[in-house]
Amino acid sequence: MVLDNRMPKLMAVDDDVASAELIVRIAERCGYEAFATSEPRGVIALAKTLEPDLLAVDICMPKVDANSLFGLLKDADFSGTVILVSGQDQTVLNSTAEYGRSLGLDVALALQKPLQIAELRSFLAENMKSLAA
Numbered sequence: 001m002v003l004d005n006r007m008p009k010l011m012a013v014d015d016d017v018a019s020a021e022l023i024v025r026i027a028e029r030c031g032y033e034a035f036a037t038s039e040p041r042g043v044i045a046l047a048k049t050l051e052p053d054l055l056a057v058d059i060c061m062p063k064v065d066a067n068s069l070f071g072l073l074k075d076a077d078f079s080g081t082v083i084l085v086s087g088q089d090q091t092v093l094n095s096t097a098e099y100g101r102s103l104g105l106d107v108a109l110a111l112q113k114p115l116q117i118a119e120l121r122s123f124l125a126e127n128m129k130s131l132a133a
Helices: 017-029 040-050 066-075 090-102 117-132
Strands: 009-013 033-037 054-058 081-086 106-112
Touching: 009 017, 009 040, 017 033, 017 054, 017 117, 033 040, 040 066, 054 066, 066 081, 066 090, 081 090, 081 117, 090 106, 106 117
Parallel strands: 009 033, 009 054, 054 081, 081 106
Antiparallel strands: none
């Protein structure tokens, strides 16, 4: 599927390289062009370059946590959709998602690790339909 003559893009940000790569593999199988980074400090510059439609973010990373990253994304006028992925409990995921939304970000999904692959695939498929509409 093509979006404005390009595939939709997903960028996974996680200090655990294996987790980021798993999200990338799932996204690629769902028809996305996908990228991973384990260096959260460069996310804003990379997001400006890649212009991802979706940004999958781990909550707890060294140097930049999700709440700090949300502030940077807001300042950079990020207009894509955010997916939170974390080993934290659902209460922490929900409060982090609410904080992102309070800043005006589109935080659409909060997934606990270990990742529920079927849930992520389903979300990616639905998101691709909405991007194509």
